[in-house]
Amino acid sequence: MYNFEYKKAGSVDEAAGIVGADDEAKLLAGGMTYIPTLKQRLAAPTTVVDLNGVGGMDGISADGNGVTVGAMARHAAVAASAEVAAAIPALADLASHIGDPQVRNRGTIGGSIANNDPAADYPAALVGLGATVQTNKRTIAADDFFTGLFETALGQDEIVTAVSFPRAGKAAYMKFPNPASRYAIVGVFVAQAADGVRVAVTGAGPCVFRVAEMEAALAANWSADSVAGLGISADGLNEDIHASAEYRAHLVTVMAKRAVAKAG
Amino acid sequence: MTVSVSLTVNGEAVSADVEPRTLLVQMLREELGLTGTHVGCDTSQCGACVVHVDGESVKACTLLAVQAEGADVKTIEGVADGDTLHPMQQAFHENHGLQCGFCTPGMIMSALDLVKNNPDPSEREIREWLEGNLCRCTGYHNIVKSIDAGARAMRG
Numbered sequence: 001m002y003n004f005e006y007k008k009a010g011s012v013d014e015a016a017g018i019v020g021a022d023d024e025a026k027l028l029a030g031g032m033t034y035i036p037t038l039k040q041r042l043a044a045p046t047t048v049v050d051l052n053g054v055g056g057m058d059g060i061s062a063d064g065n066g067v068t069v070g071a072m073a074r075h076a077a078v079a080a081s082a083e084v085a086a087a088i089p090a091l092a093d094l095a096s097h098i099g100d101p102q103v104r105n106r107g108t109i110g111g112s113i114a115n116n117d118p119a120a121d122y123p124a125a126l127v128g129l130g131a132t133v134q135t136n137k138r139t140i141a142a143d144d145f146f147t148g149l150f151e152t153a154l155g156q157d158e159i160v161t162a163v164s165f166p167r168a169g170k171a172a173y174m175k176f177p178n179p180a181s182r183y184a185i186v187g188v189f190v191a192q193a194a195d196g197v198r199v200a201v202t203g204a205g206p207c208v209f210r211v212a213e214m215e216a217a218l219a220a221n222w223s224a225d226s227v228a229g230l231g232i233s234a235d236g237l238n239e240d241i242h243a244s245a246e247y248r249a250h251l252v253t254v255m256a257k258r259a260v261a262k263a264g
Numbered sequence: 265m266t267v268s269v270s271l272t273v274n275g276e277a278v279s280a281d282v283e284p285r286t287l288l289v290q291m292l293r294e295e296l297g298l299t300g301t302h303v304g305c306d307t308s309q310c311g312a313c314v315v316h317v318d319g320e321s322v323k324a325c326t327l328l329a330v331q332a333e334g335a336d337v338k339t340i341e342g343v344a345d346g347d348t349l350h351p352m353q354q355a356f357h358e359n360h361g362l363q364c365g366f367c368t369p370g371m372i373m374s375a376l377d378l379v380k381n382n383p384d385p386s387e388r389e390i391r392e393w394l395e396g397n398l399c400r401c402t403g404y405h406n407i408v409k410s411i412d413a414g415a416r417a418m419r420g
Contacts, residue, residue, distance in 0.1 A: 001285040002285070003265065003283055003284065003285050004284055004285060005265070005284060006267065006284035006328070006330050008330075008333075031326060031327065031328070031331075032308065032326060035287075035308075035326045035327070035328065036307060036308050036326065038285070039287075039306065039307075048284065048328075050330075050331060052331060076320075099396070100311070100395045100396025100397075101321060101374065101377065101378075101393055101395070101396055102311065102314055102321050102322050102323045102374070102396045103308070103323070103396065105320045105321060105322055106322055106323075106326070106327070180309050180398070181309055182395065
């Protein structure tokens with residue numbers, strides 16, 4: 001790991017000020033991806049700004065509209081939240097399968113989506129439910145938030161403060177996890193979302209994406225058979241030692257079927 | 265450039281001057297001499313480095329030492345009562361829960377976090393909980409038996 005300066009921010013404004021004044025400063029939330037990135041010398045920040053001292057960012061609340069999760073809420077807290085389980089059970093279920101128990105004790109929703117790892121689970125939930133990302137500057141629709149491989153719509157001094165998920169009808173997430181890291185080789189979130197049926201795929205491509213053909217089929221007939229004959233092209237999908245692009249394309253259909261079956 | 269980090273480890277106040285890039289596991293092993301916490305994969309996957317920070321199990325290879333400032337840390341060295349093994353340690357001993365022993369400190373610290381929230385875990389719950397702890401001796405079966413026995417002993 002290259003050395004860096006460490007600053008523990010006391011507020012979102014303080015953290016935004018530091019990263020706003022220095023393009024090479026980076027924010028640290030749960031650190032479950034960023035610290036391994038530092039260890040591999042894939043990043044060399046001047047300053048690491050720790051958000052773990054910022055109070056009031058880890059709340060979880062539900063109302064008639066949906067669920068709002070503070071950016072620093074740990075995956076374990078979302079998974080264990082009775083409010084989330086009652087309002088959007090698929091979201092609690094997704095959180096309960098991120099990484100492993102120790103990763104879930106540290107990892108945060110804000111850090112996960114700001115990092116936008118192509119194999120992360122939460123991007124599928126945000127896009128699959130049509131969530132809204134709240135930052136210190138504005139609100140961003142999930143469809144506009146994830147822009148590419150490890151890329152988001154966030155500006156340099158923009159910090160995620162919370163994510164709001166609208167209530168959905170039937171919804172479920174299924175993933176084919178890497179057996180060691182538990183990252184999604186392919187994960188599919190299906191939902192009768194507030195604005196219509198959504199099918200969001202993570203792990204398969206450089207960035208989470210929707211499958212319009214499957215959404216239309218499920219809107220017409222919500223059953224696993226509706227998506228069984230629908231596939232996606234392997235062109236442009238991820239390819240690594242764990243799975244070929246063709247295998248990932250195949251898994252998209254399999255996971256979509258299983259997710260619809262799980263949603264009931 | 266170093267920073268001073270003060271924390272409580274196994275009930276004792278300790279401090280050390282470390283670089284910001286120092287991992288908690290490095291501070292425990294190299295500054296404090298607590299080598300019971302192991303570094304296996306160093307990629308946040310194997311769980312040999314699991315310790316408790318403020319009562320929750322975390323991977324000490326994926327936390328900066330400076331982030332533990334003021335925290336209450338417990339390592340495998342703080343589990344036994346003097347020469348008397350903790351019931352979970354005793355259960356690993358009695359059930360052949362280890363072969364080479366490298367993963368064992370992390371297994372035990374992880375198991376104690378499970379039992380804290382779930383005093384009577386089913387075999388399935390134990391196996392699912394251990395997804396973040398790898399054993400390359402393939403000793404999972406006896407590890408699961410050990411945790412089941414340890415949880416039973418802790419319930420009394």
